[in-house]
Amino acid sequence: MKRLSMILFLGAAVLGQVPVASATEVGRGRDFGLGVAIGSPTSIVGKYYLSQENAIDFGLGFWTYGWGCGRHGYCDGRSFDVITVNADYLWQDEVARGAKVNLDWHIGAGGRFWAGGGTALAARMPVGLDLMFRKPAWLELFVEIAPALYIVPGVGLDLEGFLGVRFYF
Numbered sequence: 001m002k003r004l005s006m007i008l009f010l011g012a013a014v015l016g017q018v019p020v021a022s023a024t025e026v027g028r029g030r031d032f033g034l035g036v037a038i039g040s041p042t043s044i045v046g047k048y049y050l051s052q053e054n055a056i057d058f059g060l061g062f063w064t065y066g067w068g069c070g071r072h073g074y075c076d077g078r079s080f081d082v083i084t085v086n087a088d089y090l091w092q093d094e095v096a097r098g099a100k101v102n103l104d105w106h107i108g109a110g111g112r113f114w115a116g117g118g119t120a121l122a123a124r125m126p127v128g129l130d131l132m133f134r135k136p137a138w139l140e141l142f143v144e145i146a147p148a149l150y151i152v153p154g155v156g157l158d159l160e161g162f163l164g165v166r167f168y169f
Contacts, residue, residue, distance in 0.1 A: 033140060060083065082116030088126050101131055104132070107126070110125075
């Protein structure tokens with residue numbers, strides 16, 4: 001029976017009776033992606049689509065954290081090399097659908113934890129654009145900024161920024 005179904009499907013496809021999918025598969029069949037993001041901090045990133053409108057993103061980053069360290073070329077003694085972990089809940093919506101690409105935007109809420117020579121904890125609100133291709137349908141490019149409110153070791157503001165790529169499975 002399976003063999004007959006496959007023959008009928010292939011025959012219909014050859015005759016043009018089965019519509020060929022032309023949409024990107026990101027978030028619509030391929031729900032889990034892994035990649036890299038260059039920025040503040042450079043990270044290994046992932047994203048899991050819960051639905052077409054909602055996703056969870058996460059990252060494992062590597063950076064030097066501290067007031068006046070790294071960005072301006074000097075350190076004031078309150079900095080340390082760290083590994084960071086972040087996770088965010090995202091709301092997504094389409095901006096444009098084209099013949100070759102889809103453009104979505106997202107906004108989210110989440111947090112970041114820094115660990116190394118000390119610890120830091122921040123609440124963050126990522127906002128970004130996601131560019132998904134019809135071919136290859138498993139690729140996503142993104143840009144994101146995320147205002148962060150640090151609450152540990154003290155109160156402070158930061159602006160994180162990323163340019164990245166994810167490959168979906």
